[in-house]
Amino acid sequence: xxxxxxxxxxxxxxxxxxxxxxxxxxxxxxxxxxxxxxxxxxxxxxxxxxxxxxxxxxxxxxxxxxxxxxxxxxxxxxxxxxxxxxxxxxxxxxxxxxxxxxxxxxxxxxxxxxxxxxxxxxxxxxxxxxxxxxxxxxxxxxxxxxxxxxxxxxxxxxxxxxxxxxxxxxxxxxxxxxxxxxxxxxxxxxxxxxxxxxxxxxxxxxxxxxxxxxxxxxxxxxxxxxxxxxxxxxxxxxxxxxxxxxxxx
Amino acid sequence: xxxxxxxxxxxxxxxxxxxxxxxxxxxxxxxxxxxxxxxxxxxxxxxxxxxxxxxxxxxxxxxxxxxxxxxxxxxxxxxxxxxxxxxxxxxxxxxxxxxxxxxxxxxxxxxxxxxxxxxxxxxxxxxxxxxxxxxxxxxxxxxxxxxxxxxxxxxxxxxxxxxxxxxxxxxxxxxxxxxxxxxxxxxxxxxxxxxxxxxxxxxxxxxxxxxxxxxxxxxxxxxxxxxxxxxxxxxxxxxxxxxxxxxxxxxxxxxxxxxxxxxxxxxxxxxxxxxxxxxxxxxxxxxxxxxxxxxxxxxxxxxxxxxxxxxxxxxxxxxxxxxxxxxxxxxxxxxxxxxxxxxxxxxxxxxxxxxxxxxxxxxxxxxxxxxxxxxxxxxxxxxxxxxxxxxxxxxxxxxxxxxxxxxxxxxxxxxxxxxxxxxxxxxxx
Numbered sequence: 001x002x003x004x005x006x007x008x009x010x011x012x013x014x015x016x017x018x019x020x021x022x023x024x025x026x027x028x029x030x031x032x033x034x035x036x037x038x039x040x041x042x043x044x045x046x047x048x049x050x051x052x053x054x055x056x057x058x059x060x061x062x063x064x065x066x067x068x069x070x071x072x073x074x075x076x077x078x079x080x081x082x083x084x085x086x087x088x089x090x091x092x093x094x095x096x097x098x099x100x101x102x103x104x105x106x107x108x109x110x111x112x113x114x115x116x117x118x119x120x121x122x123x124x125x126x127x128x129x130x131x132x133x134x135x136x137x138x139x140x141x142x143x144x145x146x147x148x149x150x151x152x153x154x155x156x157x158x159x160x161x162x163x164x165x166x167x168x169x170x171x172x173x174x175x176x177x178x179x180x181x182x183x184x185x186x187x188x189x190x191x192x193x194x195x196x197x198x199x200x201x202x203x204x205x206x207x208x209x210x211x212x213x214x215x216x217x218x219x220x221x222x223x224x225x226x227x228x229x230x231x232x233x234x235x236x237x238x239x240x241x242x243x244x245x246x247x248x249x
Numbered sequence: 250x251x252x253x254x255x256x257x258x259x260x261x262x263x264x265x266x267x268x269x270x271x272x273x274x275x276x277x278x279x280x281x282x283x284x285x286x287x288x289x290x291x292x293x294x295x296x297x298x299x300x301x302x303x304x305x306x307x308x309x310x311x312x313x314x315x316x317x318x319x320x321x322x323x324x325x326x327x328x329x330x331x332x333x334x335x336x337x338x339x340x341x342x343x344x345x346x347x348x349x350x351x352x353x354x355x356x357x358x359x360x361x362x363x364x365x366x367x368x369x370x371x372x373x374x375x376x377x378x379x380x381x382x383x384x385x386x387x388x389x390x391x392x393x394x395x396x397x398x399x400x401x402x403x404x405x406x407x408x409x410x411x412x413x414x415x416x417x418x419x420x421x422x423x424x425x426x427x428x429x430x431x432x433x434x435x436x437x438x439x440x441x442x443x444x445x446x447x448x449x450x451x452x453x454x455x456x457x458x459x460x461x462x463x464x465x466x467x468x469x470x471x472x473x474x475x476x477x478x479x480x481x482x483x484x485x486x487x488x489x490x491x492x493x494x495x496x497x498x499x500x501x502x503x504x505x506x507x508x509x510x511x512x513x514x515x516x517x518x519x520x521x522x523x524x525x526x527x528x529x530x531x532x533x534x535x536x537x538x539x540x541x542x543x544x545x546x547x548x549x550x551x552x553x554x555x556x557x558x559x560x561x562x563x564x565x566x567x568x569x570x571x572x573x574x575x576x577x578x579x580x581x582x583x584x585x586x587x588x589x590x591x592x593x594x595x596x597x598x599x600x601x602x603x604x605x606x607x608x609x610x611x612x613x614x615x616x617x618x619x620x621x622x623x624x625x626x627x628x629x630x631x632x633x634x635x636x637x638x639x640x641x642x643x644x645x646x647x648x649x650x651x652x653x654x655x656x657x658x659x660x661x662x663x664x665x666x667x668x669x670x671x672x673x674x675x676x677x678x
Contacts, residue, residue, distance in 0.1 A: 046634065092618070099525060101629055
C-alpha cells in the first residue's frame with residue numbers, strides 16, 4: 001500500500017499547486033470585477049439624486065421632483081430639517097432623511113446649492129390673460145386689501161431668492177409652485193413659527209394660487225439667476241425661517 | 250323546585266359579580282412620594298442619574314416616548330397596532346401631564362408588573378413583557394434620570410382602540426395568556442459576559458418584542474424566543490437572531506454583530522427600516538462591553554430547524570431570468586455581479602439574512618424605498634440606495650427580488666407582483 005502511494009506524491013503536489021494558482025487567478029479576476037465605488041458625496045447621496053437628478057435638476061418636464069440646484073443652502077437644509085421633524089409632510093422624504101445628522105444634511109444642502117444647471121421651460125396650463133395679469137399684480141404689488149404682500153418683497157426684485165434662506169420662484173414649474181402654495185394651506189408643508197408663508201398662502205384664494213403660479217412659471221428668466229445677497233430685502237412679515245420669533249401678522 | 254330556583258339565582262348573581270370584578274376591578278391607590286421608601290437624596294445621586302441615562306438609551310425609551318420633532322420623552326408618538334392606535338405617554342417629570350407625581354414604587358409597578366399608577370392595566374405596546382426582567386437597581390437609576398429631566402407640559406393623546414380592547418380589563422385575559430412577572434436569574438454555568446448579554450437582550454433591549462412572531466391576539470408565546478417575525482402594521486420582517494445552523498444570522502461572528510449594532514453595518518449586512526432607528530438612537534451608544542455581551546448571548550442561541558422545502562413553482566425560472574436582467578442594469582454596479590457588496594459601503598446580498606428572510610418583504614421594501622444606511626458616530630456620512638418605486642414596475646421588482654433570493658448561495662422563496670403591490674401601499678414609518 002505504502003509503496004504504491006509514494007510515487008503519487010509529487011504528482012499530487014503538482015495538482016495541488018495548479019489548483020492553488022487557479023484559485024489565485026480566480027480571486028484576482030474577482031477583485032478586478034468588484035465594484036469600484038468613488039468616495040464622493042455624489043456617490044453617497046444616490047438616494048437623493050435618483051429622483052432630484054445628479055445636479056439637482058429635478059424633473060422639469062413633470063415638476064414632480066423639484067429642482068434643488070442653486071437654491072440657497074440654508075433654505076435647503078431647513079427643508080431637510082422640516083421633513084425630519086414632520087413640519088413638512090412627504091413620507092418618502094421623511095423616511096429618507098429621518099436619521100441623518102445636521103452636519104450631513106448641511107453638506108447635502110450645500111452640494112445642491114452649488115450646482116449650476118440651466119433652467120428649462122415647463123408646460124403651462126391654459127390660463128386667461130386676466131389671470132396672468134392678476135398673477136403679475138400679486139408678484140409685484142400684492143393685494144393690500146387682503147394683506148397679501150408682494151412676492152418680490154421677500155423673494156427679491158428679480159424673484160431669484162435672497163440669501164441665506166429664501167428660495168427663488170422663477171424657473172420653477174407651474175405644477176410645483178401651485179402644489180406648494182396648496183400644501184401650505186392644507187398644512188402638509190409648514191416650517192418654524194411664525195410661519196409667514198402659511199399666513200400668506202391662507203390669504204390667497206384658489207384662483208389666486210393658479211394666477212400667481214402661472215405668472216411665475218411664464219416669466220422670462222433674468223440673466224443672473226443667483227439669489228440676492230443677504231439683507232437686501234426687508235420682509236413685511238415676521239418669518240421664523242429668517243430668525244424672527246414674534247408674530248406681526 | 251323553589252330551592253333550585255333560589256340556587257340558580259345565587260349562581261347567576263355570583264357570575265355577574267365575578268364578571269363585574271373582572272371588568273371593573275383591579276384599581277388601587279398610588280404610592281404617594283411622601284410614603285416612598287426611596288429618598289430624594291437617592292434620586293439626586295449624580296452617578297445614579299448618569300447610569301439611568303445610559304440604561305434609558307439601552308432601553309430606547311425615546312424611540313417611542315419622543316414624537317417626530319417633539320420634545321424628548323414628552324410622549325406623543327402614536328404606536329400603531331392591529332387593535333388601534335396607542336399614543337406613547339409623556340414621561341418627563343411634569344406634575345400634571347407626566348411622571349412628576351410618581352414615586353419610584355409607581356414606576357417599578359409599571360415597568361415590572363405592567364400596571365399604571367392607579368393599578369390600571371397597561372397596554373403591552375409598552376413592552377413590560379420584557380421590562381419585567383429589568384433589575385430594581387436599574388429601574389431606580391432610570392427613574393432617577395427621568396426625574397432629573399426638565400418637565401414638559403404635554404397632555405397624553407387619546408388611544409383609539411376598538412372594543413373590547415378599549416376596556417383595559419380585557420387585558421386580564423391577555424396577561425393570563427402572555428405575561429409572567431419576571432426578574433432575571435443569572436445562569437451560573439455561563440460566563441458573566443453571557444449573563445450580561447442575556448439580561449440586556451431579554452430585558453431592557455426588549456429584542457423579542459420585534460424579533461418574534463406575534464399571534465392574532467398580539468402576544469408571543471412564552472417559548473418563542475428571537476426566532477424572527479413580521480412586525481404587525483409596520484410590515485418589516487425582524488429576522489431570527491440565531492447565529493448557528495439555519496439561524497437568521499447563520500455564520501455571523503461576534504464582531505459582525507457588534508459592528509452592526511455600533512456602526513449600522515457589518516460585513517454580513519446593514520440595518521434598515523425600524524432597526525436603523527434602533528441603531529441610531531440606542532445601540533450605537535452602548536459600551537463595547539455591552540455590545541460584546543449581546544453578541545455572546547446571541548451566539549449561544551440554539552440551531553434552528555431547517556425551513557420547510559419550498560415547492561418549485563413553474564414561473565420561478567422565468568421570473569429569475571427577468572430579475573437577472575434588472576439586477577445587471579440597476580444593482581450590480583454597487584452590490585457586485587455576485588451580490589458580494591463592498592465592505593463598509595454597500596451590503597452584500599449573497600447570504601444576507603434580510604434578503605433571504607422568509608417573507609421577502611424586507612428586500613421588496615428596500616428596493617421600493619431605498620434609503621441611507623444608519624447614520625452613526627462611526628459612519629456619519631452613510632452611503633445610500635436609490636428608491637426604485639418610481640422606476641420599476643411591480644413585476645420588475647418581484648423579478649429582481651426573486652433573483653436576489655435565489656441566486657448565489659441564497660435559496661429563498663419567490664416574490665410575486667401582488668406582494669410588491671401590497672408593499673407599495675404600506676405607510677412608511
